[in-house]
Amino acid sequence: MLTFFIDLSIPAGWTGRQSFGPEGGAGQISRRTLGGVRYTSSVSLRLYRIILSHALTGFICWYGVEKIFEKSIGISTLGISILAVTYITTSAVLNVPTGILADKYGRKYAILLASGALLLSSIVGGLSHSYWQYLIATVLWGIFYTTQNGAYESILYDTLQEESHEAAYARYSGLSSSAFWLAIFVSSVVGAWAGSKYGLRTAYFLTIIPNILNVWLVLSLHEPRRAKVSTQTTSLAMISQGFRFLRSSPRTFSIASVYLLIALVAWTTNEFGQLFFIELGFSVIVIGLLNAFSGLAQSIGNLIGHRFGRISARFTVVTLMALFGLTFALPVSYRYLSSTLFLLLVLIRNIFYIANNSALHHSLPSSIRATTISSLGMMNDGLLIIGYLSFGLVSRASNVRLGYLAVAVYGLVIFGAVRLLARSPRFQASYATGGPPVVVIEEVDSVPR
Numbered sequence: 001m002l003t004f005f006i007d008l009s010i011p012a013g014w015t016g017r018q019s020f021g022p023e024g025g026a027g028q029i030s031r032r033t034l035g036g037v038r039y040t041s042s043v044s045l046r047l048y049r050i051i052l053s054h055a056l057t058g059f060i061c062w063y064g065v066e067k068i069f070e071k072s073i074g075i076s077t078l079g080i081s082i083l084a085v086t087y088i089t090t091s092a093v094l095n096v097p098t099g100i101l102a103d104k105y106g107r108k109y110a111i112l113l114a115s116g117a118l119l120l121s122s123i124v125g126g127l128s129h130s131y132w133q134y135l136i137a138t139v140l141w142g143i144f145y146t147t148q149n150g151a152y153e154s155i156l157y158d159t160l161q162e163e164s165h166e167a168a169y170a171r172y173s174g175l176s177s178s179a180f181w182l183a184i185f186v187s188s189v190v191g192a193w194a195g196s197k198y199g200l201r202t203a204y205f206l207t208i209i210p211n212i213l214n215v216w217l218v219l220s221l222h223e224p225r226r227a228k229v230s231t232q233t234t235s236l237a238m239i240s241q242g243f244r245f246l247r248s249s250p251r252t253f254s255i256a257s258v259y260l261l262i263a264l265v266a267w268t269t270n271e272f273g274q275l276f277f278i279e280l281g282f283s284v285i286v287i288g289l290l291n292a293f294s295g296l297a298q299s300i301g302n303l304i305g306h307r308f309g310r311i312s313a314r315f316t317v318v319t320l321m322a323l324f325g326l327t328f329a330l331p332v333s334y335r336y337l338s339s340t341l342f343l344l345l346v347l348i349r350n351i352f353y354i355a356n357n358s359a360l361h362h363s364l365p366s367s368i369r370a371t372t373i374s375s376l377g378m379m380n381d382g383l384l385i386i387g388y389l390s391f392g393l394v395s396r397a398s399n400v401r402l403g404y405l406a407v408a409v410y411g412l413v414i415f416g417a418v419r420l421l422a423r424s425p426r427f428q429a430s431y432a433t434g435g436p437p438v439v440v441i442e443e444v445d446s447v448p449r
Contacts, residue, residue, distance in 0.1 A: 046159055046222050047172065053111065053221065054152050055179035056214035057118065057144075062125065062195075062203040064188030064291035067274035068284055069200040075131050077275060077400070081392025083131075083138045084271050085385050090142030092381030098147040099373060107155035108221045114148035115218055117141070119211040126204025150373040152176060157361050158224040170306035170358035177302035177354070184295030192288020255359050256376055257418040258313045262356060263380045264387060264411045265320055265349050270294075272391060272400065273342065276328075279400045280335035290339055297347040305354025316352045317415065321408060323348060328404040383414055 062069065070080050102110040117140045125137035156176055160166045187210075191203035273294060277287045327341040360373070387407050395403035 046224075047156070049217060049221055050152065050156055050159065051172075051176045051179050053214055053217050054148075054176045055183045056210045056217065057115065057148055058180035058183030058295075059187045059207065059210035060118070060122075060184065061187045061191035061206040062122065062200075063184055063295075064191050064274075064288040065195045065200055065203055065284065066125075067272075067278070068195075068287060069125075069203075070134065071278075072200060073129055073131075073134065075134065076396075078392045078396045079131055080272075080275065081388050081395070083135065084388045084392075086135060087138050087142040087145075088267075088381050088384045088388060090139050091146040092378050092385070094143060094146050095378040095381060096375055099150050099375070099377075101147075102151045102154055106223050107151045107158070108218060108223055110147050110151035111155070111218050111221070112215065114144045114151065115211060115215050117143035117147065119208060119215075122204050122207040122211065126201045146377070150377070153357070153361065153373065155221070155224065162224045166362070169361055170354060173357060173361070174302040174305045174354045177350075178299040181295045181299035181302060181350075185292045185299060188288055188292035188295055192285050192292065195288065196285050252360075254313055255356060256379075257415060258316055258352075259356050259360060259376060260380055260383060260418065261317060261411055261415045262320065262349060262353050264383065264407065264414075265324055265345075266353065267380075267384055268387060268391065268404065268407050269342070269346060269349070271388070272404070275395070275400045276342065276404070277339065280332055280338060282335070282339075290343075293343055294346050297343045298350045301347045301350025302354055305351040306358065308351055308355055310359060311352060311355040316356070320345075320349060320352060321412060324408050325405065328401045328408075330401075332401075386410070 067080060070083070075083070098110055098113070101113070121137045121140035121144060124140060125134060128134040128137060153173060156172055157166060157169050160169055160172060187207070190206065194202045194206060274287055274291060277290050282290065323341065323345050327338060327345050330338045330341075332338075360376075387410055390406050390410055391403040394406040
């Protein structure tokens with residue numbers, strides 16, 4: 001069993017400010033452990049708050065019954081796919097601006113924006129009775145997910161870097177993501193129960209409570225010291241630097257290409273998994289529980305992912321796509337095996353994600369960390385728009401399982417095209433001139449709580 005020891009006791013006389021003196025010297029704060037690594041009490045408390053805040057954003061009771069609710073208000077499978085495209089389009093438009101917000105003005109404000117968007121999305125979604133009403137909730141959901149993802153990763157990495165523990169990022173990134181998906185598991189069980197007993201709308205309104213608590217918690221978060229982009233650096237320059245860095249070396253570009261394939265598998269299984277379970281003929285409560293166990297599988301994958309170290313791109317691609325194809329190639333009569341393979345696919349893909357994400361963050365400078373991740377996210381969103389539309393059209397013409405197989409073929413084509421592009425003489429020549437971007441920065445001290 002994995003055990004994480006968290007000691008949050010605060011030493012006498014602590015004022016809430018960091019004070020790092022020599023061992024036993026004046027100003028020294030006692031050291032505590034979090035996940036087996038020793039930190040000052042203030043740092044362990046900050047890490048705990050970040051992880052707890054991330055967990056609260058995952059307490060989304062309607063997440064496990066969303067597609068059932070959309071069906072209940074008259075939205076077709078193609079309509080659900082178009083809603084997903086709307087969500088991804090929102091993400092594509094806002095990915096880089098929200099990354100710039102986090103880099104220029106602070107991760108804390110980006111997380112506040114995300115929390116507010118999720119709160120409004122839950123309220124609007126619960127009150128919706130038509131496609132067009134739910135479309136507004138979908139746009140707000142896109143704002144939430146786009147904003148929070150890179151902000152939590154960046155504030156966690158920068159907090160660790162401030163204590164010279166950035167090498168432990170994979171462990172704590174996994175712990176934070178695990179807390180998020182564990183909350184998805186718990187809230188999906190609650191939502192499935194509340195939805196079947198009191199109506200599906202109840203699941204939306206239950207989500208409001210943890211969101212309000214998270215807003216209060218986010219206000220207490222402490223911004224880590226980081227290299228901040230100068231206010232004289234324009235947003236367009238930051239976007240350019242983010243894209244330039246992704247092609248700054250063959251290794252960085254390889255990491256990015258694998259990230260895109262993992263993301264395609266992750267987003268499509270998360271977005272349309274409930275449609276797959278509906279096609280397999282499961283009941284509302286079983287679908288809610290399967291979605292909950294999907295969240296638990298993601299939580300476990302994130303939690304143990306750092307233990308596998310670096311995983312090769314070839315092994316990642318072959319394993320992921322073979323399991324993906326097997327899961328959705330089976331006929332409906334094998335629904336118990338198919339649903340089990342689906343959960344295994346979710347577990348494996350999150351292990352691969354942690355390994356890939358850690359390698360990506362280790363290669364990024366803090367001054368454009370969130371912007372570069374958002375630039376990569378914008379590329380992913382553009383690919384997902386086509387993938388989601390392909391899924392919807394094939395699913396309408398045939399079935400959901402064939403829709404997933406179409407996405408698998410699409411993903412392999414994109415991955416192959418990116419790898420061929422990386423090997424082209426013109427692109428390889430750019431490695432020599434397109435190295436890591438030079439960013440005008442100003443040192444930013446940690447701001448008081």
